[in-house]
Amino acid sequence: MSDQTDWLEWVRRITTGDADAETELVRRYKDGIAVIIGRIVHNESVKEDLSQDTFRIALEKIRKGDVREPERLSGFICSVARNVALDYVRRMRRATNREEIGNAEQIGDPQADQFEQLWRKERAAVVRQVISELKIERDREMLFRYYIAEEDKDQICAGLGLTSQQFNSVISRALKRFKELYLKRFDKF
Amino acid sequence: MDHEQINQLDLIDRYLMGKLPAEESTGFEEHFVDCPQCIARLQTTNRFLQDLRFVTVEQALQINTRQPRSAFRRFLQRLFHKPLALAIGCLLIAAFAGAVFVNTQRLRTEINQVRGSSEQWQRRYEDERQSAFSTDRKHQETELQLTEQLRALEAKLDDEQAQRARMAAAFSRRMRPEGNLPIFILTSVRGSEPNASEGANKVILPRSSAMFAFSISLEGDLRFENYRIRIFDHRHRLIWKSRRLTPDRYSSLSLGFKSDFFLPGPYSLIVEGDNKEGRWDVVGNYPFLIVNHP
Numbered sequence: 473m474s475d476q477t478d479w480l481e482w483v484r485r486i487t488t489g490d491a492d493a494e495t496e497l498v499r500r501y502k503d504g505i506a507v508i509i510g511r512i513v514h515n516e517s518v519k520e521d522l523s524q525d526t527f528r529i530a531l532e533k534i535r536k537g538d539v540r541e542p543e544r545l546s547g548f549i550c551s552v553a554r555n556v557a558l559d560y561v562r563r564m565r566r567a568t569n570r571e572e573i574g575n576a577e578q579i580g581d582p583q584a585d586q587f588e589q590l591w592r593k594e595r596a597a598v599v600r601q602v603i604s605e606l607k608i609e610r611d612r613e614m615l616f617r618y619y620i621a622e623e624d625k626d627q628i629c630a631g632l633g634l635t636s637q638q639f640n641s642v643i644s645r646a647l648k649r650f651k652e653l654y655l656k657r658f659d660k661f
Numbered sequence: 662m663d664h665e666q667i668n669q670l671d672l673i674d675r676y677l678m679g680k681l682p683a684e685e686s687t688g689f690e691e692h693f694v695d696c697p698q699c700i701a702r703l704q705t706t707n708r709f710l711q712d713l714r715f716v717t718v719e720q721a722l723q724i725n726t727r728q729p730r731s732a733f734r735r736f737l738q739r740l741f742h743k744p745l746a747l748a749i750g751c752l753l754i755a756a757f758a759g760a761v762f763v764n765t766q767r768l769r770t771e772i773n774q775v776r777g778s779s780e781q782w783q784r785r786y787e788d789e790r791q792s793a794f795s796t797d798r799k800h801q802e803t804e805l806q807l808t809e810q811l812r813a814l815e816a817k818l819d820d821e822q823a824q825r826a827r828m829a830a831a832f833s834r835r836m837r838p839e840g841n842l843p844i845f846i847l848t849s850v851r852g853s854e855p856n857a858s859e860g861a862n863k864v865i866l867p868r869s870s871a872m873f874a875f876s877i878s879l880e881g882d883l884r885f886e887n888y889r890i891r892i893f894d895h896r897h898r899l900i901w902k903s904r905r906l907t908p909d910r911y912s913s914l915s916l917g918f919k920s921d922f923f924l925p926g927p928y929s930l931i932v933e934g935d936n937k938e939g940r941w942d943v944v945g946n947y948p949f950l951i952v953n954h955p
Contacts, residue, residue, distance in 0.1 A: 504694030507703045511677065514711075547691040554690075592715055599712040619710050620717050622678055625671060640668075651705045661704045 479542035486534045498527050501546075505553045512557035516588065522560055526553045598657060602650045610634075611642045618643070662692040667699065677707050682787055843873040847930060849880070849945030862949035866920050875916040875949075877932060879908055882944055885934030888914060889941060893929045900928075905935070923951040 485493035502523060509522045530552045533539065539548055606612050610632055617623045617631075629639050654661070667673065672689050675681045681689065693699035847862045866873060877890070890903040901922075906914050914932065927950050933941035 501694055503697070503700045503704070504690075507700060507707070508690055508694065510707065511679075546695045547687075550687070550690045550694050592712075595708070595712045596716045596719065599709065599716050602709075603713075603716075615713065616717070618674075619678075619713050622680075643674075647702075647705050647709055650709045654705075654708065661708055 479545055483534060483539055483542040483545065486531065487537065489535070494531055497531070497549075501549050502527075505549065508550060508553045509557045512554070513560060518560065522556050523553075526556045529556065594657070595654070598650065598653045601653055602646055605649060606642075606646065611646075614639065614642055615646060662688060664698070667692075673699070673702050673706055677703065677710055682791060841870070843867060843870055844876055845873065845949070846876045846878065847947040847949055848878070849932075849947050862947060863952060864949050865952045865954055866923075867954045871920055872917055873920055875918070875930070877914045877916070877930070877947055879912045879914065879932070879944065881912060882934075883908065883912060885936065885942070885944070887935040888944065889933050889935070890914065890916065891931045891933070893931070895927045897929075925951050925953050927951075 482493055482496070486497065505523050505526055506519060509519050509526070513519055513522060526549070530549055533548075533552070539545060603612055603615070606615070614628055614632060614634070617628050618625065625636070625639060628634070629636060634642075667689070672681065672685075676686060676689055693703060843866070845862065845864045850861055864873075879888075887905045887907060889905060891899055892901040894900050903916065908914055927948065930947040930949060932944040932947065934944050936942050
């Protein structure tokens, strides 16, 4: 996909105010940008606002000719998204005077509203079902040690007598089942 | 960055769990931001991770709130029925609480130490992994460079061998005994400076012969015991000088040259005799014109 893109032409079209080129930029990068911002900021509504800010800033910079290497447009968009999210976290820290928080990436959702809480509970049911469908206790333990305790993969494999391939297979099956159930229940991510 | 590499290095999980070093994280972002396949996997894994965390927290809260309350109630009910047991119980509780407090402090310190140590190990592991990665890359680059150098040296060696073979062939051709060696008899011009362009001695060198010879007749002028010969080009630059020569029994001096020694053009050959007083007297001039065989 990226290899076939005429980056120079695309950037030139955005610079000249071509609305189609701008729409294409948003369509192509919005999901990736949401992942980058979502890793830093965990509030859904804030995430959406920051995504919009990212595209606004990126388009302004492109129009001003700040993108000197059009073939590195993806990297440029990523850096704008990161800066926007980190800037938001810094502002939040100053506003709440939470100097004790060391890791900006760990700042979570400060106030989940009722809808959010309800939605989380709905989603939790899906995870519970996935876990309950894992018939082997070892597989459940593996998931918790890997994703919750964040233990090293090699350490878990050594402890449970698993090969890397078996480990990947359990994770892959769990994620696949989770996706199936999730989409069945909520239609989309 | 390709998908095989992403799977092998568990980049999706490590990215979402914040375990990737900044540089690697940036590189991965630049890839997946434009890769629908990776985005789909990131979305699924991220959602699963978040929801699993939520479920775990929820379960932990339920365990903390349910179990102590019911046990505590049963304990209180028993105690209030027996005052002596209550007093002993209070003392035991105080002692137990003290022990628990001390033990908790000790455990907390140990946990902090272990956590610190664990973080150090994790950092060290990341550093070493990065270092191994860059070393491996450097090794590959060096290997590539060495292969290129080896290739260049092999090509150079081939060239030199070919050149040596050509030279050996030419040398052996020249070293072959030769029949019909061209011998040119030079005659002298007496009196004024010779005009070489007139071609008093025209030397036409055949292509087939690697060597040729000059025979210089002294024409009876045998005043000297030793002679020497000097050859000048048309600009009067000395291009060759002989050692001391003694005439043969035909009163001639002989010189042999390779065919390619002279470029085509006029030359002047001067024969001089040793007068034994430290000087050389001119015996004769022998101008000649070198012409290559057409």
